[in-house]
């Protein structure tokens with residue numbers, strides 16, 4: 001048909017998960033896959049974290065630092081760098097990592113009949129989380145990044161072993177099932193959690209820690225209740241977490257005033273698997289910049 005609107009070219013990815021793993025994800029809303037990222041790749045990510053923190057990529061937020069500072073010094077104030085793939089081609093490579101993309105093509109929208117495995121990325125976050133830095137209180141990611149079909153998914157790449165002591169992820173298995181968004185409020189535990197609001201109105205009793213080894217990728221659905229605690233260890237808890245959704249879903253994210261939610265579709269996305277049915281719209285230019293999340297406690301101490 002001549003008048004068919006063209007979609008993007010096809011991106012082929014390997015099948016990496018068993019049927020059991022796919023079922024586990026659909027039922028529980030999360031899945032940890034060990035050794036999905038090799039130790040050489042983790043080293044590359046760690047080195048790029050230092051390059052970013054040293055201002056090694058031209059951008060406004062992360063300016064070049066004094067070269068006499070140690071790696072420890074430059075990482076010491078960073079909780080998280082948002083959207084590092086906008087400026088680092090290394091991080092962008094991990095956004096498109098073939099094994100991770102393969103897993104995503106099997107599970108992101110596995111709850112939807114006839115889904116074809118197409119996936120796009122809209123966000124990256126590089127957590128450094130040095131000793132004593134807070135975690136994130138209970139939340140569901142779809143509160144922040146809404147999809148049209150409940151297909152939001154995080155791919156949380158462990159760059160260090162993550163355990164209860166250094167502030168691993170905690171989840172409530174199955175809490176994504178009904179697609180219910182819990183209300184949010186500010187919390188009082190500023191020592192444990194950063195400034196973001198907490199979700200409430202559910203039973204925490206089934207909460208479990210997701211303790212993983214370096215190179216593991218934890219996938220979790222955007223409706224899954226999750227949180228992380230303060231880092232009580234002496235070392236970092238570094239993680240690159242990228243967020244994706246079904247490419248067939250519009251992305252009504254950061255809807256502008258006066259914009260219709262029904263038509264809103266943020267196009268600063270990176271297709272990683274299958275087709276992009278909206279490729280005909282083109283892609284929004286991404287700012288040549290990142291956003292830095294520092295530690296609230298630290299900021300307050302510095303201010304006082």
Ligand SMILES: O=C(O)CCC(=O)C(=O)O
Nearest residue numbers: 135136141154228239241
């Ligand atoms: O890694 C953490 O501490 C929290 C991460 C998180 O909430 C997310 O990636 O959605």
Ligand SMILES: [Fe+2]
Nearest residue numbers: 139140141226
């Ligand atoms: Fe989250």
